[in-house]
Amino acid sequence: MGKSKAKEHAITSASGAELLLNSLIKEGVKVIFGYPGGTVLPIYDALIHSQIRHVLPRHEQAAVHAADAYARVSGKVGVCLATSGPGATNLVTGIANAYMDSIPLVVLTGQVQTTLLGTDSFQEVDITGITIPITKHSYIVKDARQIPRIVKEAFYIARTGRPGPVLIDLPKDIQAAKVEPESDEMNLKSYKFFSKGNAGQIEEAAHALAECERPILYAGGGVITSGAGEILREIVEKENLPVVTTLMGIGSLPSTHPNLLGMVGMHGTVTANYAVDDCDLLIAVGVRFDDRVTSGLGQRFATKAKVIHIDIDPAEIGKVVRTHIPIVGDARYVLEDLAKDLVPPKIDSWWEQIHFWQKEQAQREESRENTQQLTPQDVIRILGEKADPQAIVTTDVGQHQMWAAQCYPVTEARHFITSGGLGTMGFGLPAAIGAQVARPEAQVFLITGDGSLQMCIQELATTVQCELPIKIILLNNGVLGMVRQLQKLFCDERYNQIQLQSNPDFVKIAEAYHILGIRVTRLEDVAGAMEKAIVFDGPVLLDFTISEDELVYPMVPSGKELTEMLGR
Amino acid sequence: MLHTLAVLVENNPGVLTRVSGLFARRAYNINSLSVCSTENPGISRMTIMVDGDDAVIEQVTKQLIKLVVVHKVTDLTDEEIVDRELALVRIKVRADTRLEILQIVDVFRGRVVDMGRSNLTVELTGDAEKIDAFVRTIRPFGLMELVRTGNIAITRLDS
Numbered sequence: 229m230g231k232s233k234a235k236e237h238a239i240t241s242a243s244g245a246e247l248l249l250n251s252l253i254k255e256g257v258k259v260i261f262g263y264p265g266g267t268v269l270p271i272y273d274a275l276i277h278s279q280i281r282h283v284l285p286r287h288e289q290a291a292v293h294a295a296d297a298y299a300r301v302s303g304k305v306g307v308c309l310a311t312s313g314p315g316a317t318n319l320v321t322g323i324a325n326a327y328m329d330s331i332p333l334v335v336l337t338g339q340v341q342t343t344l345l346g347t348d349s350f351q352e353v354d355i356t357g358i359t360i361p362i363t364k365h366s367y368i369v370k371d372a373r374q375i376p377r378i379v380k381e382a383f384y385i386a387r388t389g390r391p392g393p394v395l396i397d398l399p400k401d402i403q404a405a406k407v408e409p410e411s412d413e414m415n416l417k418s419y420k421f422f423s424k425g426n427a428g429q430i431e432e433a434a435h436a437l438a439e440c441e442r443p444i445l446y447a448g449g450g451v452i453t454s455g456a457g458e459i460l461r462e463i464v465e466k467e468n469l470p471v472v473t474t475l476m477g478i479g480s481l482p483s484t485h486p487n488l489l490g491m492v493g494m495h496g497t498v499t500a501n502y503a504v505d506d507c508d509l510l511i512a513v514g515v516r517f518d519d520r521v522t523s524g525l526g527q528r529f530a531t532k533a534k535v536i537h538i539d540i541d542p543a544e545i546g547k548v549v550r551t552h553i554p555i556v557g558d559a560r561y562v563l564e565d566l567a568k569d570l571v572p573p574k575i576d577s578w579w580e581q582i583h584f585w586q587k588e589q590a591q592r593e594e595s596r597e598n599t600q601q602l603t604p605q606d607v608i609r610i611l612g613e614k615a616d617p618q619a620i621v622t623t624d625v626g627q628h629q630m631w632a633a634q635c636y637p638v639t640e641a642r643h644f645i646t647s648g649g650l651g652t653m654g655f656g657l658p659a660a661i662g663a664q665v666a667r668p669e670a671q672v673f674l675i676t677g678d679g680s681l682q683m684c685i686q687e688l689a690t691t692v693q694c695e696l697p698i699k700i701i702l703l704n705n706g707v708l709g710m711v712r713q714l715q716k717l718f719c720d721e722r723y724n725q726i727q728l729q730s731n732p733d734f735v736k737i738a739e740a741y742h743i744l745g746i747r748v749t750r751l752e753d754v755a756g757a758m759e760k761a762i763v764f765d766g767p768v769l770l771d772f773t774i775s776e777d778e779l780v781y782p783m784v785p786s787g788k789e790l791t792e793m794l795g796r
Numbered sequence: 797m798l799h800t801l802a803v804l805v806e807n808n809p810g811v812l813t814r815v816s817g818l819f820a821r822r823a824y825n826i827n828s829l830s831v832c833s834t835e836n837p838g839i840s841r842m843t844i845m846v847d848g849d850d851a852v853i854e855q856v857t858k859q860l861i862k863l864v865v866v867h868k869v870t871d872l873t874d875e876e877i878v879d880r881e882l883a884l885v886r887i888k889v890r891a892d893t894r895l896e897i898l899q900i901v902d903v904f905r906g907r908v909v910d911m912g913r914s915n916l917t918v919e920l921t922g923d924a925e926k927i928d929a930f931v932r933t934i935r936p937f938g939l940m941e942l943v944r945t946g947n948i949a950i951t952r953l954d955s
Contacts, residue, residue: 360814361821365864418867543858
């Protein structure tokens with residue numbers, strides 16, 4: 229055996245860059261989102277002969293966002309690549325974005341050659357040091373022979389347990405070195421994660437469920453990550469549980485499901501917020517009680533409820549709210565075990581209460597003035613009617629993101645792609661690129677605003693170069709709408725630095741990139757423009773002129789309780 | 797309340813940054829941190845004294861365990877332990893105080909490791925309270941320099 233192994237090594241002697249690409253192929257990597265530069269020349273040289281597809285955006289930030297969205301849509305690990313120094317620092321926002329939303333990424337950065345490390349050499353930056361707080365783990369490769377093991381470990385760490393970004397920093401001389409690789413056997417003695425939940429705790433949860441009177445199932449991004457949607461739906465239907473989701477949990481249940489009360493929290497539905505506040509059993513699945521849900525009031529959140537918290541990360545249990553029945557494990561496995569032995573609770577009067585809230589809210593909405601103005605909600609609703617039910621929607625960050633979360637009919641998991649935890653303006657267009665690369669056959673829509681779009685607008689070129697027929701729904705109000713809303717409500721309308729007066733003509737911008745641009749200013753033109761865009765073979769930018777006075781309601785002001793909503 | 801955590805970590809460059817950075821960004825207070833290799837050359841042991849209530853210590857422990865480089869975290873606070881700190885203390889001496897200072901050093905079972913005409917340096921081990929007490933006693937004579945290692949701790953095996 230020793231002999232044959234030695235022979236195998238002799239054959240596989242390769243450069244560090246080749247070892248890297250071979251290891252990526254072994255991990256099933258089909259595409260890298262990257263941007264070349266001086267310290268990654270050996271990798272780009274090796275890529276010429278590789279089967280791996282390379283997508284070239286116009287900024288490294290777009291590379292990491294696209295890889296992030298690729299991971300969200302496909303469920304695989306996203307891979308991005310940048311050169312050292314500014315290339316690496318341009319990834320930082322995207323890495324933080326993936327870290328906050330627990331998205332599996334392997335981030336490859338070039339580094340100056342090892343003999344120059346620590347000498348402040350050209351385009352040198354300590355990227356592993358900079359990214360320690362925003363990566364699950366990171367490596368600096370000091371010996372090319374270890375590349376197969378390091379890559380294998382990086383993918384394993386990125387995708388298992390609570391997923392997250394892992395960074396590998398590769399000095400240029402390490403990429404160029406010709407070596408005989410060491411074994412790729414992983415050496416991760418101290419890395420552990422949970423899959424199955426504790427049987428006793430699950431039994432206790434089942435017991436609590438059988439006895440409750442006012443339950444709420446509160447579903448988050450963990451449901452999507454673990455693929456727990458199906459079993460969640462089974463439990464929800466068997467027990468007739470009302471469900472609320474977080475922003476990251478959108479798609480846990482189809483938006484038309486009768487048990488879904490909508491999103492909870494700052495811009496959640498009235499019914500969802502009342503119901504969470506009033507429930508006596510909160511079954512939290514794959515959530516982290518973010519302050520956009522709890523208003524930062526962990527101790528005053530759902531105070532009448534016994535809390536069951538199912539999460540794969542033990543550190544999330546008890547971090548924000550007191551938990552009565554903690555279950556550490558993968559949401560899908562835990563729910564599968566929980567589903568085995570359930571007794572439906574008697575909650576008819578709870579549903580009566582919920583329906584009462586829903587009806588009350590519907591009446592309030594109906595009584596509002598019905599104008600013929602073009603509202604952002606109309607645009608998103610019409611998009612929902614015209615789009616393929618299997619379409620993927622990505623968003624940027626701001627008012628349009630919340631309107632999309634509230635109004636777009638998401639049918640299933642991994643179809644609503646948004647920057648939840650970090651709230652990164654500029655995420656949307658690169659995310660649409662990553663989504664379309666992951667699912668070339670799917671309709672991909674970007675819902676964005678004029679502020680966010682301009683943070684990564686250079687990526688219009690990427691959609692053209694890579695022939696990605698993304699449809700951009702631009703809700704254009706000429707202001708930074710969410711900040712304007714905050715200044716309106718909490719600064720007595722002292723508007724400051726929110727006017728984007730010098731906005732370009734976005735239709736002309738689109739045309740300059742050889743993209744079809746259509747401006748829509750009237751409600752009656754929305755549907756036709758959508759239809760035209762959808763059938764058009766190529767990217768389209770639809771510029772919808774909306775009023776700057778449109779607000780996102782309801783709204784729970786930061787620091788207020790869920791029931792203290794404005795604009796009900 | 798002050799807790800003593802024993803943290804087994806990989807003996808690699810950058811591990812200390814990962815651990816200390818975690819404390820800084822999550823706003824936990826480190827009172828002392830000492831680290832050195834163990835009987836296993838691949839593993840280092842950190843002894844971290846951290847202040848916080850039970851909820852904070854629980855979070856500290858869970859967040860530490862999440863680091864890939866951390867093998868094990870043990871809260872030694874309620875354990876039977878032996879804990880020690882080493883201090884090197886330089887004290888001003890004059891002819892008329894020398895004898896008294898040496899007596900105090902003797903009472904605390906310290907050892908003189910360096911002696912000059914106008915100063916002497918004492919080595920002292922013990923738990924933190926003992927070293928605090930020694931420093932308090934000696935300060936009026938003229939404390940010139942004080943170096944402490946921070947606590948290290950080991951559990952007692954059942955006798």
